Amino acid sequence: MKRARKSEVVRAPSIAYRRMTRNTASAELVCDGIPLAQLVERYGTPLYVYSSEMIRARMKAFARAFRSIPHTLCYSVKANSTLAILQLVERVGAGFDVVSGGELERVGRMKKTAARNVVFSCVGKTVPEMELALKSGILLFNIESASELGALAATSARLRKIAPVAVRVNPDVSAKTHPYISTGLQKHKFGVPIPEARELYAEAARQPYLKVSGVSVHIGSQISDVSSFADALTRVVDLVRDLRRLGHDIRYVDAGGGLGISYEGTQADFQEQILAYANAVLRPLKDLDVHLLLEPGRSIVGAAGVLLTRVIYKKTNNSKRFLIVDAGMNDLLRPALYSAHHEIVAVQRSSSAIEVADVVGPVCETGDFFARGRELPATREGDLLAILDAGAYGSALGSNYNTRGRPAEVLVDGKQARVIRKREMFHDQVRLERL
Numbered sequence: 001m002k003r004a005r006k007s008e009v010v011r012a013p014s015i016a017y018r019r020m021t022r023n024t025a026s027a028e029l030v031c032d033g034i035p036l037a038q039l040v041e042r043y044g045t046p047l048y049v050y051s052s053e054m055i056r057a058r059m060k061a062f063a064r065a066f067r068s069i070p071h072t073l074c075y076s077v078k079a080n081s082t083l084a085i086l087q088l089v090e091r092v093g094a095g096f097d098v099v100s101g102g103e104l105e106r107v108g109r110m111k112k113t114a115a116r117n118v119v120f121s122c123v124g125k126t127v128p129e130m131e132l133a134l135k136s137g138i139l140l141f142n143i144e145s146a147s148e149l150g151a152l153a154a155t156s157a158r159l160r161k162i163a164p165v166a167v168r169v170n171p172d173v174s175a176k177t178h179p180y181i182s183t184g185l186q187k188h189k190f191g192v193p194i195p196e197a198r199e200l201y202a203e204a205a206r207q208p209y210l211k212v213s214g215v216s217v218h219i220g221s222q223i224s225d226v227s228s229f230a231d232a233l234t235r236v237v238d239l240v241r242d243l244r245r246l247g248h249d250i251r252y253v254d255a256g257g258g259l260g261i262s263y264e265g266t267q268a269d270f271q272e273q274i275l276a277y278a279n280a281v282l283r284p285l286k287d288l289d290v291h292l293l294l295e296p297g298r299s300i301v302g303a304a305g306v307l308l309t310r311v312i313y314k315k316t317n318n319s320k321r322f323l324i325v326d327a328g329m330n331d332l333l334r335p336a337l338y339s340a341h342h343e344i345v346a347v348q349r350s351s352s353a354i355e356v357a358d359v360v361g362p363v364c365e366t367g368d369f370f371a372r373g374r375e376l377p378a379t380r381e382g383d384l385l386a387i388l389d390a391g392a393y394g395s396a397l398g399s400n401y402n403t404r405g406r407p408a409e410v411l412v413d414g415k416q417a418r419v420i421r422k423r424e425m426f427h428d429q430v431r432l433e434r435l
């Protein structure tokens with residue numbers, strides 16, 4: 001008789017422990033059924049692993065939650081810009097939110113025609129970036145200042161290409177999130193205060209190659225209180241009505257991204273959370289007759305990725321215990337930059353014993369840590385750990401600090417796992433340098 005294998009979900013639906021034997025704590029961590037230890041054997045550490053199934057499920061949950069209104073999900077490339085991830089979301093219908101010419105080039109490299117569904121936000125778009133976006137025929141430029149509007153008016157006239165524009169407004173709404181990733185208050189560099197935005201629309205309408213098309217807003221990231229979205233959208237809707245009264249043809253409302261994920265939880269409540277989010281966004285838009293654009297990043301890919309790392313050494317300084325792992329702040333910057341919390345679990349669990357330790361990388365910075373004073377599964381040198389929820393702003397924020405090569409990245413899709421980014425070698429790093 002086949003023995004039923006119990007599994008314990010860590011991040012629904014894809015990351016789970018699979019028990020190895022019946023009644024023990026011993027279990028191995030899998031991604032859509034593929035043991036992560038097996039992927040490490042093949043590809044080494046540190047290693048990013050992503051679940052296609054989870055990314056698709058998130059995309060579909062968004063589409064379902066917003067099905068009552070015409071909309072496009074413009075996946076935010078900055079969250080994870082690896083080409084195969086872009087391809088995965090494009091294949092389930094995504095457009096893209098880009099913030100640089102480089103990100104736009106990534107979208108074009110993935111699929112030439114995908115630029116048609118690109119929105120371009122950024123406080124400092126350069127003229128060459130505008131030229132690239134105009135030639136690619138993007139959906140919308142989100143303009144963030146009078147000077148930028150002037151530059152786009154001149155560039156589009158010179159190229160004789162129509163630029164569809166929205167003004168990204170700064171609604172002066174608190175996102176109640178980490179100050180570094182909050183963008184919608186008057187003191188932040190982002191967007192244009194609403195009264196000034198009205199003037200920019202008037203100016204845009206006077207420009208022969210600018211086509212007023214929408215209003216855009218983005219108030220920050222990792223937002224858990226959805227009432228902030230409702231507040232921002234309420235202000236945007238008032239503006240849309242005013243602009244329409246003045247004769248502007250506003251087709252699009254771009255509500256930005258920002259929906260948070262639960263870094264401490266099991267994500268089991270994702271459906272609920274996305275419905276609450278959809279409710280907050282949709283209620284103010286009722287009867288407005290617009291095409292909604294959304295720019296989710298983290299909520300699509302965050303929980304779908306893990307960073308696997310090996311414990312190289314254990315050491316105790318006085319009474320403080322450290323696990324020194326082979327991933328560093330250059331691979332996953334979030335804890336160092338924002339004191340962000342990421343759960344850390346054993347890849348192969350053999351007992352329920354725990355110990356308290358700091359998990360630190362090998363980089364020469366005190367800020368190079370993944371957890372401090374954390375209760376962790378008892379670990380030996382050589383053991384593997386998984387840092388959870390590393391799919392968003394993990395590899396994308398990576399660097400070569402300390403001349404460390406970036407990790408390889410693997411995408412699990414059904415029963416297959418394939419390398420979507422090779423491990424970076426020393427020669428990759430020095431390729432552009434000259435002696």
Ligand code: LLP
Pocket residue numbers: 076078079097121181218220221222223256257258259260295296297298299334338392393397
């Ligand atoms: N749209 C715009 C204009 C944005 O600036 C951002 C994020 C997004 C969309 C996507 O937001 P999301 O849905 O991912 O929250 N590195 C930080 C997050 C920075 C977010 C920057 N902008 C972190 O690791 O928490």
